[in-house]
Amino acid sequence: MSSRPIALELAHGLPSHAADTRAALDGVVDDLVALLEAQFPAGPDFPADALRTRLSQSRERLRTSECAPDASGAGRRLIGDASQAYARLSAHASAREAEFTGVIRLLRELVDGLRGDAVAFRHDLIRSSERVADLTQLEDIRTLRRALNREVDQLRQCVQQGERQEAARLSRVAGDLRKVDETMAQATGIGEGSHGLLGRPALLRDLAAEPHAHASIVICRIDEAQAIVDGHGAPVLERVIIALAHLLKGSFGNDTRVYRSSTQCVAMLLPRSAARQLAQQVRKVQARVAPEYEYERNGVTRRVVFTFSSVIAHTPGRTASNGVDALARAETQAEGVKGLSQLQTESSGLERLVDWFSSAG
Structure with a gap:
Protein backbone atom coordinates (compact mmCIF):
# COMPACT_ATOMS: atom_id res chain seq x y z
CA MET A 1 0.00 0.00 0.00
CA GLU A 109 14.33 -18.83 19.92
CA LEU A 110 11.83 -21.54 20.77
CA VAL A 111 13.01 -23.69 17.87
CA ASP A 112 16.63 -23.14 18.87
CA GLY A 113 15.78 -24.03 22.44
CA LEU A 114 13.88 -27.09 21.31
CA ARG A 115 16.79 -28.06 19.10
CA GLY A 116 19.17 -27.70 22.05
CA ASP A 117 16.78 -29.65 24.24
CA ALA A 118 16.55 -32.32 21.56
CA VAL A 119 20.35 -32.58 21.37
CA ALA A 120 20.59 -32.73 25.15
CA PHE A 121 17.80 -35.31 25.23
CA ARG A 122 19.62 -37.34 22.58
CA HIS A 123 22.82 -37.23 24.63
CA ASP A 124 20.91 -38.20 27.76
CA LEU A 125 19.26 -41.03 25.85
CA ILE A 126 22.63 -42.26 24.60
CA ARG A 127 24.07 -42.12 28.12
CA SER A 128 21.00 -43.89 29.46
CA SER A 129 21.38 -46.56 26.78
CA GLU A 130 25.02 -47.00 27.73
CA ARG A 131 24.08 -47.33 31.39
CA VAL A 132 21.39 -49.84 30.47
CA ALA A 133 23.98 -51.75 28.42
CA ASP A 134 26.35 -51.66 31.39
CA LEU A 135 23.60 -52.95 33.64
CA THR A 136 22.86 -55.69 31.10
CA GLN A 137 26.53 -56.63 31.06
CA LEU A 138 26.58 -56.67 34.84
CA GLU A 139 23.56 -58.94 34.84
CA ASP A 140 25.30 -61.18 32.30
CA ILE A 141 28.36 -61.25 34.57
CA ARG A 142 26.18 -62.13 37.56
CA THR A 143 24.55 -64.91 35.56
CA LEU A 144 27.95 -66.18 34.43
CA ARG A 145 29.23 -66.01 37.99
CA ARG A 146 26.26 -68.02 39.25
CA ALA A 147 26.85 -70.60 36.51
CA LEU A 148 30.55 -70.77 37.37
CA ASN A 149 29.72 -71.16 41.05
CA ARG A 150 27.44 -74.07 40.20
CA GLU A 151 30.19 -75.65 38.08
CA VAL A 152 32.72 -75.14 40.89
CA ASP A 153 30.33 -76.70 43.40
CA GLN A 154 29.79 -79.70 41.15
CA LEU A 155 33.53 -80.02 40.57
CA ARG A 156 34.17 -79.76 44.31
CA GLN A 157 31.61 -82.48 44.96
CA CYS A 158 33.24 -84.69 42.31
CA VAL A 159 36.67 -84.08 43.85
CA GLN A 160 35.37 -84.86 47.32
CA GLN A 161 33.72 -88.03 46.03
CA GLY A 162 36.96 -89.00 44.28
CA GLU A 163 38.91 -88.31 47.45
CA ARG A 164 36.52 -90.48 49.45
CA GLN A 165 36.83 -93.28 46.91
CA GLU A 166 40.63 -92.95 46.87
CA ALA A 167 40.72 -92.92 50.67
CA ALA A 168 38.57 -96.07 50.73
CA ARG A 169 40.86 -97.73 48.19
CA LEU A 170 43.98 -96.76 50.13
CA SER A 171 42.33 -98.04 53.28
CA ARG A 172 41.73 -101.39 51.60
CA VAL A 173 45.33 -101.46 50.34
CA ALA A 174 46.61 -100.59 53.82
CA GLY A 175 44.46 -103.37 55.24
CA ASP A 176 45.90 -105.82 52.73
CA LEU A 177 49.43 -104.71 53.57
CA ARG A 178 48.71 -105.04 57.28
CA LYS A 179 47.55 -108.58 56.65
CA VAL A 180 50.81 -109.26 54.82
CA ASP A 181 52.82 -107.77 57.69
CA GLU A 182 50.86 -109.82 60.20
CA THR A 183 51.55 -112.94 58.17
CA MET A 184 55.26 -112.10 58.12
CA ALA A 185 55.29 -111.34 61.84
CA GLN A 186 53.79 -114.74 62.56
CA ALA A 187 56.59 -116.49 60.70
CA THR A 188 59.32 -117.92 62.95
CA GLY A 189 62.99 -118.19 62.27
CA ILE A 190 63.22 -121.93 62.96
CA GLY A 191 61.37 -123.56 60.14
CA GLU A 192 60.35 -122.38 56.68
CA GLY A 193 56.85 -121.19 55.91
CA SER A 194 54.46 -122.91 53.60
CA HIS A 195 56.14 -121.24 50.60
CA GLY A 196 59.77 -121.67 51.65
CA LEU A 197 60.21 -118.08 52.93
CA LEU A 198 61.76 -117.26 56.30
CA GLY A 199 60.79 -114.23 58.33
CA ARG A 200 62.90 -111.18 59.13
CA PRO A 201 63.57 -112.33 62.72
CA ALA A 202 65.24 -115.44 61.29
CA LEU A 203 67.43 -113.24 59.07
CA LEU A 204 68.59 -111.11 62.00
CA ARG A 205 69.24 -114.22 64.07
CA ASP A 206 71.32 -115.81 61.31
CA LEU A 207 73.34 -112.60 60.86
CA ALA A 208 74.21 -112.57 64.55
CA ALA A 209 74.93 -116.33 64.72
CA GLU A 210 78.00 -116.28 62.45
CA PRO A 211 80.14 -113.33 63.51
CA HIS A 212 83.47 -114.81 62.33
CA ALA A 213 82.82 -115.47 58.61
CA HIS A 214 82.57 -113.00 55.75
CA ALA A 215 79.38 -113.18 53.71
CA SER A 216 77.30 -111.36 51.10
CA ILE A 217 73.78 -110.10 51.62
CA VAL A 218 71.51 -109.92 48.57
CA ILE A 219 68.38 -107.74 48.72
CA CYS A 220 65.90 -108.27 45.87
CA ARG A 221 63.19 -105.59 45.66
CA ILE A 222 60.07 -105.86 43.47
CA ASP A 223 59.96 -102.90 41.06
CA GLU A 224 56.83 -100.75 41.34
CA ALA A 225 55.19 -103.00 43.91
CA GLN A 226 52.51 -100.41 44.64
CA ALA A 227 51.38 -100.52 41.01
CA ILE A 228 50.91 -104.29 41.32
CA VAL A 229 48.85 -103.79 44.50
CA ASP A 230 46.75 -101.08 42.83
CA GLY A 231 46.14 -103.09 39.68
CA HIS A 232 45.84 -106.62 41.04
CA GLY A 233 45.68 -106.53 44.83
CA ALA A 234 47.97 -107.46 47.72
CA PRO A 235 47.44 -111.26 47.33
CA VAL A 236 48.92 -111.07 43.82
CA LEU A 237 51.94 -109.22 45.22
CA GLU A 238 52.36 -112.13 47.63
CA ARG A 239 52.36 -114.55 44.70
CA VAL A 240 54.97 -112.41 42.94
CA ILE A 241 57.20 -112.50 46.06
CA ILE A 242 56.85 -116.30 46.21
CA ALA A 243 57.64 -116.62 42.48
CA LEU A 244 60.79 -114.51 43.00
CA ALA A 245 61.84 -116.72 45.94
CA HIS A 246 61.45 -119.83 43.78
CA LEU A 247 63.56 -118.24 41.03
CA LEU A 248 66.33 -117.45 43.53
CA LYS A 249 66.28 -120.97 44.98
CA GLY A 250 66.36 -122.42 41.48
CA SER A 251 69.48 -120.41 40.66
CA PHE A 252 71.38 -120.46 43.97
CA GLY A 253 70.25 -123.93 45.08
CA ASN A 254 67.30 -125.31 46.99
CA ASP A 255 69.28 -125.15 50.23
CA THR A 256 69.61 -121.38 49.93
CA ARG A 257 67.80 -119.59 52.74
CA VAL A 258 65.49 -116.90 51.34
CA TYR A 259 64.05 -114.40 53.82
CA ARG A 260 61.05 -112.08 53.57
CA SER A 261 62.77 -108.90 54.77
CA SER A 262 59.88 -106.48 54.01
CA THR A 263 56.59 -106.28 52.12
CA GLN A 264 58.42 -105.63 48.83
CA CYS A 265 61.80 -107.34 49.37
CA VAL A 266 63.35 -110.74 49.89
CA ALA A 267 66.90 -111.30 51.11
CA MET A 268 69.58 -113.98 50.93
CA LEU A 269 72.52 -114.47 53.27
CA LEU A 270 75.33 -116.24 51.39
CA PRO A 271 78.33 -117.04 53.63
CA ARG A 272 81.84 -116.91 52.17
CA SER A 273 80.63 -115.37 48.91
CA ALA A 274 82.12 -112.35 47.18
CA ALA A 275 79.73 -109.61 46.17
CA ARG A 276 81.11 -109.21 42.66
CA GLN A 277 80.89 -112.94 41.96
CA LEU A 278 77.23 -113.02 42.97
CA ALA A 279 76.35 -110.18 40.61
CA GLN A 280 76.49 -112.45 37.53
CA GLN A 281 74.17 -114.99 39.13
CA VAL A 282 71.69 -112.27 40.14
CA ARG A 283 71.76 -110.91 36.60
CA LYS A 284 70.86 -114.39 35.29
CA VAL A 285 67.90 -114.55 37.67
CA GLN A 286 66.72 -111.14 36.44
CA ALA A 287 66.89 -112.48 32.89
CA ARG A 288 64.86 -115.58 33.84
CA VAL A 289 61.82 -113.56 34.93
CA ALA A 290 59.00 -114.48 32.56
CA PRO A 291 57.40 -111.76 30.40
CA GLU A 292 54.15 -112.28 32.32
CA TYR A 293 52.59 -114.57 34.92
CA GLU A 294 49.03 -115.84 34.88
CA TYR A 295 46.72 -116.15 37.85
CA GLU A 296 43.03 -116.80 38.24
CA ARG A 297 40.53 -114.72 40.20
CA ASN A 298 36.80 -115.35 40.32
CA GLY A 299 37.07 -117.74 37.40
CA VAL A 300 38.86 -115.17 35.21
CA THR A 301 42.46 -115.65 34.07
CA ARG A 302 44.55 -112.51 34.45
CA ARG A 303 48.20 -111.66 33.83
CA VAL A 304 50.75 -109.73 35.83
CA VAL A 305 54.19 -108.48 34.81
CA PHE A 306 56.99 -107.79 37.30
CA THR A 307 60.72 -107.11 37.46
CA PHE A 308 63.06 -106.79 40.42
CA SER A 309 66.18 -104.83 41.28
CA SER A 310 69.00 -106.13 43.49
CA VAL A 311 71.57 -104.72 45.88
CA ILE A 312 74.54 -106.83 47.07
CA ALA A 313 76.37 -105.82 50.24
CA HIS A 314 79.41 -107.40 51.91
CA THR A 315 80.00 -108.08 55.59
CA PRO A 316 83.43 -109.10 56.95
CA GLY A 317 81.74 -110.96 59.83
CA ARG A 318 84.33 -109.98 62.44
CA THR A 319 81.74 -108.77 64.94
CA ALA A 320 78.08 -109.47 65.60
CA SER A 321 77.10 -106.04 64.29
CA ASN A 322 78.87 -106.32 60.92
CA GLY A 323 76.07 -108.34 59.35
CA VAL A 324 73.31 -106.07 60.69
CA ASP A 325 75.16 -103.01 59.41
CA ALA A 326 75.56 -104.57 55.97
CA LEU A 327 71.83 -105.40 55.90
CA ALA A 328 70.97 -101.82 56.82
CA ARG A 329 73.23 -100.46 54.05
CA ALA A 330 71.74 -102.82 51.49
CA GLU A 331 68.14 -102.00 52.43
CA THR A 332 68.83 -98.26 52.36
CA GLN A 333 70.46 -98.58 48.95
CA ALA A 334 67.56 -100.71 47.67
CA GLU A 335 65.02 -98.07 48.71
CA GLY A 336 66.83 -95.48 46.57
CA VAL A 337 67.12 -97.59 43.43
CA LYS A 338 65.51 -95.91 40.41
CA GLY A 339 64.44 -97.75 37.27
CA LEU A 340 63.66 -101.37 36.47
CA SER A 341 65.90 -104.45 36.86
CA GLN A 342 68.75 -102.49 38.42
CA LEU A 343 71.77 -104.16 40.02
CA GLN A 344 74.09 -102.46 42.51
CA THR A 345 77.10 -104.14 44.10
CA GLU A 346 79.03 -102.90 47.12
CA SER A 347 82.82 -102.86 47.02
CA SER A 348 84.36 -102.70 50.48
CA GLY A 349 87.74 -102.92 52.08
CA LEU A 350 89.13 -102.58 55.57
CA GLU A 351 85.61 -102.60 57.02
CA ARG A 352 84.58 -99.39 55.29
CA LEU A 353 82.28 -98.68 52.37
CA VAL A 354 84.18 -97.73 49.25
CA ASP A 355 81.63 -97.60 46.41
CA TRP A 356 78.57 -99.09 44.76
CA PHE A 357 78.87 -100.44 41.24
CA SER A 358 75.60 -100.17 39.30
CA SER A 359 74.41 -101.74 36.08
CA ALA A 360 71.01 -101.51 34.39
CA GLY A 361 69.01 -104.48 33.20
Whole structure:
Protein backbone atom coordinates (compact mmCIF):
# COMPACT_ATOMS: atom_id res chain seq x y z
CA MET A 1 0.00 0.00 0.00
CA SER A 2 1.38 3.43 -0.95
CA SER A 3 2.19 5.87 1.83
CA ARG A 4 1.10 8.82 -0.26
CA PRO A 5 -2.09 10.35 1.22
CA ILE A 6 -5.16 10.47 -0.92
CA ALA A 7 -5.72 13.96 -2.27
CA LEU A 8 -8.76 15.05 -4.28
CA GLU A 9 -8.69 18.42 -5.95
CA LEU A 10 -12.24 19.76 -6.03
CA ALA A 11 -13.11 22.95 -7.73
CA HIS A 12 -14.49 25.72 -5.60
CA GLY A 13 -17.17 26.38 -8.11
CA LEU A 14 -19.51 23.76 -9.47
CA PRO A 15 -21.52 24.69 -12.61
CA SER A 16 -25.18 23.90 -12.36
CA HIS A 17 -25.23 22.20 -15.70
CA ALA A 18 -22.58 19.61 -14.62
CA ALA A 19 -24.91 17.19 -12.83
CA ASP A 20 -23.48 14.25 -14.69
CA THR A 21 -19.96 15.28 -13.81
CA ARG A 22 -20.96 15.53 -10.15
CA ALA A 23 -22.47 12.07 -10.23
CA ALA A 24 -19.28 10.66 -11.77
CA LEU A 25 -17.21 12.38 -9.10
CA ASP A 26 -19.40 10.94 -6.36
CA GLY A 27 -18.92 7.47 -7.87
CA VAL A 28 -15.13 7.86 -7.87
CA VAL A 29 -15.18 9.03 -4.25
CA ASP A 30 -17.37 6.08 -3.24
CA ASP A 31 -15.00 3.64 -4.97
CA LEU A 32 -11.94 5.14 -3.29
CA VAL A 33 -13.59 5.10 0.13
CA ALA A 34 -14.76 1.51 -0.42
CA LEU A 35 -11.21 0.56 -1.46
CA LEU A 36 -9.83 2.16 1.70
CA GLU A 37 -12.41 0.51 3.95
CA ALA A 38 -11.64 -2.84 2.38
CA GLN A 39 -8.11 -2.57 3.81
CA PHE A 40 -9.43 -2.25 7.38
CA PRO A 41 -8.49 -5.36 9.40
CA ALA A 42 -11.07 -7.15 11.50
CA GLY A 43 -10.33 -7.15 15.18
CA PRO A 44 -10.94 -5.28 18.39
CA ASP A 45 -7.55 -3.54 18.29
CA PHE A 46 -8.41 -1.52 15.13
CA PRO A 47 -11.27 1.11 15.14
CA ALA A 48 -12.70 0.02 11.82
CA ASP A 49 -16.32 0.86 12.70
CA ALA A 50 -15.50 4.38 13.91
CA LEU A 51 -13.44 5.12 10.81
CA ARG A 52 -16.18 3.78 8.54
CA THR A 53 -18.73 5.98 10.33
CA ARG A 54 -16.62 9.11 9.88
CA LEU A 55 -15.91 8.33 6.24
CA SER A 56 -19.58 7.59 5.65
CA GLN A 57 -20.57 10.91 7.24
CA SER A 58 -17.98 12.84 5.22
CA ARG A 59 -19.05 11.13 2.01
CA GLU A 60 -22.72 11.87 2.76
CA ARG A 61 -21.89 15.50 3.50
CA LEU A 62 -20.05 15.76 0.19
CA ARG A 63 -22.95 14.16 -1.65
CA THR A 64 -25.55 16.52 -0.15
CA SER A 65 -23.58 19.73 -0.62
CA GLU A 66 -25.09 21.88 -3.39
CA CYS A 67 -22.94 24.92 -3.69
CA ALA A 68 -19.30 24.91 -4.58
CA PRO A 69 -17.98 26.21 -1.26
CA ASP A 70 -19.89 23.54 0.67
CA ALA A 71 -18.71 20.84 -1.71
CA SER A 72 -15.11 22.04 -1.42
CA GLY A 73 -15.25 22.02 2.39
CA ALA A 74 -16.91 18.62 2.46
CA GLY A 75 -14.29 17.29 0.04
CA ARG A 76 -11.39 18.57 2.15
CA ARG A 77 -12.94 17.05 5.25
CA LEU A 78 -13.40 13.74 3.47
CA ILE A 79 -9.79 13.88 2.36
CA GLY A 80 -8.69 14.56 5.95
CA ASP A 81 -10.76 11.68 7.31
CA ALA A 82 -9.45 9.38 4.60
CA SER A 83 -5.85 10.45 5.30
CA GLN A 84 -6.36 9.87 9.02
CA ALA A 85 -7.87 6.42 8.34
CA TYR A 86 -4.96 5.60 6.05
CA ALA A 87 -2.47 6.72 8.71
CA ARG A 88 -4.22 4.56 11.31
CA LEU A 89 -4.18 1.66 8.87
CA SER A 90 -0.44 2.13 8.18
CA ALA A 91 0.33 2.34 11.92
CA HIS A 92 -1.72 -0.79 12.55
CA ALA A 93 0.10 -2.64 9.76
CA SER A 94 3.49 -1.54 11.15
CA ALA A 95 2.47 -2.66 14.63
CA ARG A 96 1.29 -6.01 13.27
CA GLU A 97 4.53 -6.37 11.32
CA ALA A 98 6.53 -5.63 14.47
CA GLU A 99 4.43 -8.13 16.40
CA PHE A 100 4.88 -10.67 13.64
CA THR A 101 8.63 -10.04 13.67
CA GLY A 102 8.63 -10.52 17.44
CA VAL A 103 6.64 -13.71 17.07
CA ILE A 104 9.08 -14.94 14.42
CA ARG A 105 11.97 -14.13 16.75
CA LEU A 106 10.28 -15.93 19.62
CA LEU A 107 9.56 -18.88 17.37
CA ARG A 108 13.19 -18.97 16.31
CA GLU A 109 14.33 -18.83 19.92
CA LEU A 110 11.83 -21.54 20.77
CA VAL A 111 13.01 -23.69 17.87
CA ASP A 112 16.63 -23.14 18.87
CA GLY A 113 15.78 -24.03 22.44
CA LEU A 114 13.88 -27.09 21.31
CA ARG A 115 16.79 -28.06 19.10
CA GLY A 116 19.17 -27.70 22.05
CA ASP A 117 16.78 -29.65 24.24
CA ALA A 118 16.55 -32.32 21.56
CA VAL A 119 20.35 -32.58 21.37
CA ALA A 120 20.59 -32.73 25.15
CA PHE A 121 17.80 -35.31 25.23
CA ARG A 122 19.62 -37.34 22.58
CA HIS A 123 22.82 -37.23 24.63
CA ASP A 124 20.91 -38.20 27.76
CA LEU A 125 19.26 -41.03 25.85
CA ILE A 126 22.63 -42.26 24.60
CA ARG A 127 24.07 -42.12 28.12
CA SER A 128 21.00 -43.89 29.46
CA SER A 129 21.38 -46.56 26.78
CA GLU A 130 25.02 -47.00 27.73
CA ARG A 131 24.08 -47.33 31.39
CA VAL A 132 21.39 -49.84 30.47
CA ALA A 133 23.98 -51.75 28.42
CA ASP A 134 26.35 -51.66 31.39
CA LEU A 135 23.60 -52.95 33.64
CA THR A 136 22.86 -55.69 31.10
CA GLN A 137 26.53 -56.63 31.06
CA LEU A 138 26.58 -56.67 34.84
CA GLU A 139 23.56 -58.94 34.84
CA ASP A 140 25.30 -61.18 32.30
CA ILE A 141 28.36 -61.25 34.57
CA ARG A 142 26.18 -62.13 37.56
CA THR A 143 24.55 -64.91 35.56
CA LEU A 144 27.95 -66.18 34.43
CA ARG A 145 29.23 -66.01 37.99
CA ARG A 146 26.26 -68.02 39.25
CA ALA A 147 26.85 -70.60 36.51
CA LEU A 148 30.55 -70.77 37.37
CA ASN A 149 29.72 -71.16 41.05
CA ARG A 150 27.44 -74.07 40.20
CA GLU A 151 30.19 -75.65 38.08
CA VAL A 152 32.72 -75.14 40.89
CA ASP A 153 30.33 -76.70 43.40
CA GLN A 154 29.79 -79.70 41.15
CA LEU A 155 33.53 -80.02 40.57
CA ARG A 156 34.17 -79.76 44.31
CA GLN A 157 31.61 -82.48 44.96
CA CYS A 158 33.24 -84.69 42.31
CA VAL A 159 36.67 -84.08 43.85
CA GLN A 160 35.37 -84.86 47.32
CA GLN A 161 33.72 -88.03 46.03
CA GLY A 162 36.96 -89.00 44.28
CA GLU A 163 38.91 -88.31 47.45
CA ARG A 164 36.52 -90.48 49.45
CA GLN A 165 36.83 -93.28 46.91
CA GLU A 166 40.63 -92.95 46.87
CA ALA A 167 40.72 -92.92 50.67
CA ALA A 168 38.57 -96.07 50.73
CA ARG A 169 40.86 -97.73 48.19
CA LEU A 170 43.98 -96.76 50.13
CA SER A 171 42.33 -98.04 53.28
CA ARG A 172 41.73 -101.39 51.60
CA VAL A 173 45.33 -101.46 50.34
CA ALA A 174 46.61 -100.59 53.82
CA GLY A 175 44.46 -103.37 55.24
CA ASP A 176 45.90 -105.82 52.73
CA LEU A 177 49.43 -104.71 53.57
CA ARG A 178 48.71 -105.04 57.28
CA LYS A 179 47.55 -108.58 56.65
CA VAL A 180 50.81 -109.26 54.82
CA ASP A 181 52.82 -107.77 57.69
CA GLU A 182 50.86 -109.82 60.20
CA THR A 183 51.55 -112.94 58.17
CA MET A 184 55.26 -112.10 58.12
CA ALA A 185 55.29 -111.34 61.84
CA GLN A 186 53.79 -114.74 62.56
CA ALA A 187 56.59 -116.49 60.70
CA THR A 188 59.32 -117.92 62.95
CA GLY A 189 62.99 -118.19 62.27
CA ILE A 190 63.22 -121.93 62.96
CA GLY A 191 61.37 -123.56 60.14
CA GLU A 192 60.35 -122.38 56.68
CA GLY A 193 56.85 -121.19 55.91
CA SER A 194 54.46 -122.91 53.60
CA HIS A 195 56.14 -121.24 50.60
CA GLY A 196 59.77 -121.67 51.65
CA LEU A 197 60.21 -118.08 52.93
CA LEU A 198 61.76 -117.26 56.30
CA GLY A 199 60.79 -114.23 58.33
CA ARG A 200 62.90 -111.18 59.13
CA PRO A 201 63.57 -112.33 62.72
CA ALA A 202 65.24 -115.44 61.29
CA LEU A 203 67.43 -113.24 59.07
CA LEU A 204 68.59 -111.11 62.00
CA ARG A 205 69.24 -114.22 64.07
CA ASP A 206 71.32 -115.81 61.31
CA LEU A 207 73.34 -112.60 60.86
CA ALA A 208 74.21 -112.57 64.55
CA ALA A 209 74.93 -116.33 64.72
CA GLU A 210 78.00 -116.28 62.45
CA PRO A 211 80.14 -113.33 63.51
CA HIS A 212 83.47 -114.81 62.33
CA ALA A 213 82.82 -115.47 58.61
CA HIS A 214 82.57 -113.00 55.75
CA ALA A 215 79.38 -113.18 53.71
CA SER A 216 77.30 -111.36 51.10
CA ILE A 217 73.78 -110.10 51.62
CA VAL A 218 71.51 -109.92 48.57
CA ILE A 219 68.38 -107.74 48.72
CA CYS A 220 65.90 -108.27 45.87
CA ARG A 221 63.19 -105.59 45.66
CA ILE A 222 60.07 -105.86 43.47
CA ASP A 223 59.96 -102.90 41.06
CA GLU A 224 56.83 -100.75 41.34
CA ALA A 225 55.19 -103.00 43.91
CA GLN A 226 52.51 -100.41 44.64
CA ALA A 227 51.38 -100.52 41.01
CA ILE A 228 50.91 -104.29 41.32
CA VAL A 229 48.85 -103.79 44.50
CA ASP A 230 46.75 -101.08 42.83
CA GLY A 231 46.14 -103.09 39.68
CA HIS A 232 45.84 -106.62 41.04
CA GLY A 233 45.68 -106.53 44.83
CA ALA A 234 47.97 -107.46 47.72
CA PRO A 235 47.44 -111.26 47.33
CA VAL A 236 48.92 -111.07 43.82
CA LEU A 237 51.94 -109.22 45.22
CA GLU A 238 52.36 -112.13 47.63
CA ARG A 239 52.36 -114.55 44.70
CA VAL A 240 54.97 -112.41 42.94
CA ILE A 241 57.20 -112.50 46.06
CA ILE A 242 56.85 -116.30 46.21
CA ALA A 243 57.64 -116.62 42.48
CA LEU A 244 60.79 -114.51 43.00
CA ALA A 245 61.84 -116.72 45.94
CA HIS A 246 61.45 -119.83 43.78
CA LEU A 247 63.56 -118.24 41.03
CA LEU A 248 66.33 -117.45 43.53
CA LYS A 249 66.28 -120.97 44.98
CA GLY A 250 66.36 -122.42 41.48
CA SER A 251 69.48 -120.41 40.66
CA PHE A 252 71.38 -120.46 43.97
CA GLY A 253 70.25 -123.93 45.08
CA ASN A 254 67.30 -125.31 46.99
CA ASP A 255 69.28 -125.15 50.23
CA THR A 256 69.61 -121.38 49.93
CA ARG A 257 67.80 -119.59 52.74
CA VAL A 258 65.49 -116.90 51.34
CA TYR A 259 64.05 -114.40 53.82
CA ARG A 260 61.05 -112.08 53.57
CA SER A 261 62.77 -108.90 54.77
CA SER A 262 59.88 -106.48 54.01
CA THR A 263 56.59 -106.28 52.12
CA GLN A 264 58.42 -105.63 48.83
CA CYS A 265 61.80 -107.34 49.37
CA VAL A 266 63.35 -110.74 49.89
CA ALA A 267 66.90 -111.30 51.11
CA MET A 268 69.58 -113.98 50.93
CA LEU A 269 72.52 -114.47 53.27
CA LEU A 270 75.33 -116.24 51.39
CA PRO A 271 78.33 -117.04 53.63
CA ARG A 272 81.84 -116.91 52.17
CA SER A 273 80.63 -115.37 48.91
CA ALA A 274 82.12 -112.35 47.18
CA ALA A 275 79.73 -109.61 46.17
CA ARG A 276 81.11 -109.21 42.66
CA GLN A 277 80.89 -112.94 41.96
CA LEU A 278 77.23 -113.02 42.97
CA ALA A 279 76.35 -110.18 40.61
CA GLN A 280 76.49 -112.45 37.53
CA GLN A 281 74.17 -114.99 39.13
CA VAL A 282 71.69 -112.27 40.14
CA ARG A 283 71.76 -110.91 36.60
CA LYS A 284 70.86 -114.39 35.29
CA VAL A 285 67.90 -114.55 37.67
CA GLN A 286 66.72 -111.14 36.44
CA ALA A 287 66.89 -112.48 32.89
CA ARG A 288 64.86 -115.58 33.84
CA VAL A 289 61.82 -113.56 34.93
CA ALA A 290 59.00 -114.48 32.56
CA PRO A 291 57.40 -111.76 30.40
CA GLU A 292 54.15 -112.28 32.32
CA TYR A 293 52.59 -114.57 34.92
CA GLU A 294 49.03 -115.84 34.88
CA TYR A 295 46.72 -116.15 37.85
CA GLU A 296 43.03 -116.80 38.24
CA ARG A 297 40.53 -114.72 40.20
CA ASN A 298 36.80 -115.35 40.32
CA GLY A 299 37.07 -117.74 37.40
CA VAL A 300 38.86 -115.17 35.21
CA THR A 301 42.46 -115.65 34.07
CA ARG A 302 44.55 -112.51 34.45
CA ARG A 303 48.20 -111.66 33.83
CA VAL A 304 50.75 -109.73 35.83
CA VAL A 305 54.19 -108.48 34.81
CA PHE A 306 56.99 -107.79 37.30
CA THR A 307 60.72 -107.11 37.46
CA PHE A 308 63.06 -106.79 40.42
CA SER A 309 66.18 -104.83 41.28
CA SER A 310 69.00 -106.13 43.49
CA VAL A 311 71.57 -104.72 45.88
CA ILE A 312 74.54 -106.83 47.07
CA ALA A 313 76.37 -105.82 50.24
CA HIS A 314 79.41 -107.40 51.91
CA THR A 315 80.00 -108.08 55.59
CA PRO A 316 83.43 -109.10 56.95
CA GLY A 317 81.74 -110.96 59.83
CA ARG A 318 84.33 -109.98 62.44
CA THR A 319 81.74 -108.77 64.94
CA ALA A 320 78.08 -109.47 65.60
CA SER A 321 77.10 -106.04 64.29
CA ASN A 322 78.87 -106.32 60.92
CA GLY A 323 76.07 -108.34 59.35
CA VAL A 324 73.31 -106.07 60.69
CA ASP A 325 75.16 -103.01 59.41
CA ALA A 326 75.56 -104.57 55.97
CA LEU A 327 71.83 -105.40 55.90
CA ALA A 328 70.97 -101.82 56.82
CA ARG A 329 73.23 -100.46 54.05
CA ALA A 330 71.74 -102.82 51.49
CA GLU A 331 68.14 -102.00 52.43
CA THR A 332 68.83 -98.26 52.36
CA GLN A 333 70.46 -98.58 48.95
CA ALA A 334 67.56 -100.71 47.67
CA GLU A 335 65.02 -98.07 48.71
CA GLY A 336 66.83 -95.48 46.57
CA VAL A 337 67.12 -97.59 43.43
CA LYS A 338 65.51 -95.91 40.41
CA GLY A 339 64.44 -97.75 37.27
CA LEU A 340 63.66 -101.37 36.47
CA SER A 341 65.90 -104.45 36.86
CA GLN A 342 68.75 -102.49 38.42
CA LEU A 343 71.77 -104.16 40.02
CA GLN A 344 74.09 -102.46 42.51
CA THR A 345 77.10 -104.14 44.10
CA GLU A 346 79.03 -102.90 47.12
CA SER A 347 82.82 -102.86 47.02
CA SER A 348 84.36 -102.70 50.48
CA GLY A 349 87.74 -102.92 52.08
CA LEU A 350 89.13 -102.58 55.57
CA GLU A 351 85.61 -102.60 57.02
CA ARG A 352 84.58 -99.39 55.29
CA LEU A 353 82.28 -98.68 52.37
CA VAL A 354 84.18 -97.73 49.25
CA ASP A 355 81.63 -97.60 46.41
CA TRP A 356 78.57 -99.09 44.76
CA PHE A 357 78.87 -100.44 41.24
CA SER A 358 75.60 -100.17 39.30
CA SER A 359 74.41 -101.74 36.08
CA ALA A 360 71.01 -101.51 34.39
CA GLY A 361 69.01 -104.48 33.20
